[in-house]
Amino acid sequence: MLRAGRASLVISRNISTSSVRRQEVVGTVGTPVRRPVGGFRGGILGFLFGFAAASSLSIYYLQQENKVATGLLLASVEELQQGTEQITSHLDRLQTVEKELAALKAASAQKEDVSKVRNEMKKVYDGLHLELLDLRAHVWGVEQDLQRFVKTEPVRI
Template sequence: MLRTPTSALTRAAIRTLSTSAVARQESAEAVGTVGNVVVKRPVGGFRILGFFFGFSFASALSIYYLQQENKIASGLLLASVEELQQGTGKVSSHLERLQTVEKELAALKNAGAVKDDVTKVRGEMKKVYDGLHLELLDLRAHVWGVEQDLQKVVKTGELGDF
């Protein structure tokens, strides 16, 4: 350690900085003072200019990085929005198809016959069929009677009650 001409203030500072008695004694016995050592520091303007240059470079680099991250995030968000839009379109088309099927089902329910209606119509048809069958039997009996009268006329050659 080089020792400079000491004043009372610097000696007190050295003593207070020493933590042990041995260190204090070594600092007191230091010899060979050469003089003041001058440390050259850069001029204040260059330090400030260097600071601003470094700050601006770091700021520009961080802004570029943030813009790239923002661009990627925006692209991902846009892709997810488009995917969501396609999914929403599919859901809405399915919903429309379900609504049309429900409308058709309601129309079929209204137009369809109920079991009671079918049995009622069946009974009416049986009555109509039985009535036609009776008329057919009456017609056959009448035709048979006409045939009998015709055969009688042909055999006897006389016209009866006609």
């Protein structure tokens, strides 16, 4: 009796529960009781679906971030390349200017050379000045001789 009382309690408890539980209890004695696995499968499928959705969204987000980072890196590399080209052109100009400067230094006169040439020019100028004075003195002497000659001799026609 005690057992029958407990079974009636279990049955009454089962009657007040959901329809699935009622169907389980109503089954025959010799047949195995089937329990639905849909709840467990649904949980796993839901988890897997959620995991797949989250994974795909995170991969998409990471790809977009990677695309943006790659674009920024490419822009930085292009700026660096332009800067490098500018520096290279400036260095080429500097090398050209240095070569021209070295050529000008080799071709230009030094201070000592200029002073030597100046001294030589002074000597030449002084010598020309003395020759000019000698020439004037000679011309003056010729004029004096000519005037004496004209005064002393009568004119013949």
